Amino acid sequence: MTTWRTDTGAGAGPIPVAIVGGGVIGHNHAAAILRHPRLRIACVVDPAALAGRGLAERVAAQTGAEQPARYESLTDALAKQEIGLVVICTPSGTHAGLTEEALGAGKHVVIEKPLDVSLPRARQLTRLAADAQSRGIVCSVISQHRFDPASIAVSEAIAAGRLGRITSAVASVAWWRGQRYYDSADWRGTWDLDGGGALMNQAVHTVDLLLWLLGRPTEVFAYTALLAHERIEVEDVAVATIRFASGALAVLHASTGAYPGLSARLQVHGTRGSAIIDGDQLEYLHAAGDTVEDPEDPEDPVNQAAEALPAAELRGAAKQPDSFVLGHLRQYADIVTAIDRGEPPSIRVEDGFTVLAVVKAVYLAATLGRPVPVDDVRQGLLDHVPVRSQGSGERGEQR
Template identity: 60%
Template sequence: MIQTVIVGSGIIGRNHAAAIRRHPGLRVAALVDTVAEANAALAAEFPDDPPGCYPTLEQALADRPIDLVAVCAPTGLHVDLVEQALAAGRHVVVEKPLDVTLKRARHLSDVVRDAEARGLVASVISQHRFDPASVVVAEAIAGGALGRLTSAVASVPWWRTQEYYDAAGWRGTWRFDGGVMMNQAVHTVDLLAWFMGAPVEVFAQSARLAHEGIETEDVAVATLRFPSGALAVLHATTAGFPGLGVRLQVQGTRGSAVIHADQLEYLATDGAAEDRTPSVVAAADRFGAGKPDDSFVVGHLRQYDDIARAIEKGGRPSVRVDDGITALATVLAVYASAALHRPVALDEVLRGDHDDVDFGSAL
């Protein structure tokens, strides 16, 4: 069994715990959170095999035989926790985004590269890459079944109440969280970049329209240009009551694909207009889709299975930290463009040209 400690016993930590509990080769051995009540509430979900509860990762690692550290703390704490875990010789998986700044994420990439040379596994959560719908579309694109990609539309039309932001002081802050594009839409940004390639240029606007007491945006829109010349529209909000399903559609010269609420809604390929969806939606998935409200946990379970295989066989996980840097750089390009009121090249962000831009000036 791969003994795992979850750092952060909040909403995301609970999802990780549920996924780990369902994997035959993983065990939740410890929980870490500065809020003792959060640890106790999550530990209560394991009455037959209670994990140890600790206020710091250092204490957990000293007291328990831990193999894997799952970092589910606020974003601004990710880098320090990953460094601590790798320095202690533990494998690590970190929630997306890697950090709120690219400077610290670039530093983390160097740290991870050294750790991988020592045989450690480091992965960043991109659970939607493992959705059967995403796998089918990625394979169709890679095989040329959609032809030359020409455009894409991605929308994250969600709703978050004022109480959601008020419940934790770090939410909606630039230091620890970021806005809707950073916190909620980053997984869709990751899929967009996986399908289309890293964008070369971003032109964006953002606003704060429905929430008070937060520093960041709750609405953002952007156009993206890719190396192939393809164009995309990206939209994200937590100000769209009551919240709708995420939608991602990709168009090419020989086919198109639509993923809606993590399900393959439409697929036409190889120059044939008919919908091929019924013949491909049963993509192999040994964990099954589960209940409709269970899809988030199953997505993490699929990725944990990939991480477990990498640990057991001494290989590399399918999603590495550098993949997370591409998604983060794209999000930061959105923020920089909105603040500077002009298109921003991704290379500018990767070089650190806009590390000191005041993103809040766009609001």
């Protein structure tokens, strides 16, 4: 089968999409894909026939068109179906292998977070994606919150120097997942397929924003614990400190044991201003920049958030019911542009690898009981160290 390529310029044709994984995340991606005028869901790939059938039927109901084809394997779909873009929405531990197969077939790829659970596989995938990009094949990892208006407003303020020198940050994801969530699938809460707990799965997007705003991380120290759930191998609480190349320090907190479930919150502080993003909305922004001669005693730390964004994007405003879809839709727009232009997308596999390295550094620091250099993790110097499991049904710290 010949490699499918998109047309460019005016009148460019639709891009046929294969969604691999018919679960919740697959449905969320489908909702975004259906809203992009250039994307068309051609098939659903899922060995769980009921999951795949449910997604295919939903697509048909929303479009009024014939149901997308269904396949039990990506190999079968690639051999029989015209595909331009493969979207990986399967359990995390399967991401690298499926992505490698899709790239090998010359297809553009979108990978749901995280990149994978294995650093060696993710490292190899980073090299494969870079080689594919040199041939005009786009590969991107979902980091949709970088496209949120609140995130962009804070990023622009930092880039313009309006917050001064960034000194610190506090990132917290205080969510709740009941035992039923972990019991709903055999792969949940396992190191092999889930790759971790509250940090790897629930807080990974907040970690991504933290790194995007503060720059290159250099060292991590952490503790993790299993305190609120049973019958899982991974943590439901993680706390860490992260040092950055700039000298800035950050505190990271992730939990699925914070009943009844609060918000994802990111505070960034500098010598000339601070910003707070809460629940993807801008809660606070004060950026003095060069307008204040003496910042020793701020006289008017007014909240400038309303000057930066419309009311609908400010903390406390009613969130749009499709806000989750909008984040993905914005990233898909970026990916389609990259495909058309033959350029790298805004979010590359290398970005996803850095986030994965920091998450792994947290787990390794908690296991080893000492600070862990992030470069050691990136370079594979600690690949031989097994992250310690709490064991079935046990509660306690990973040390």
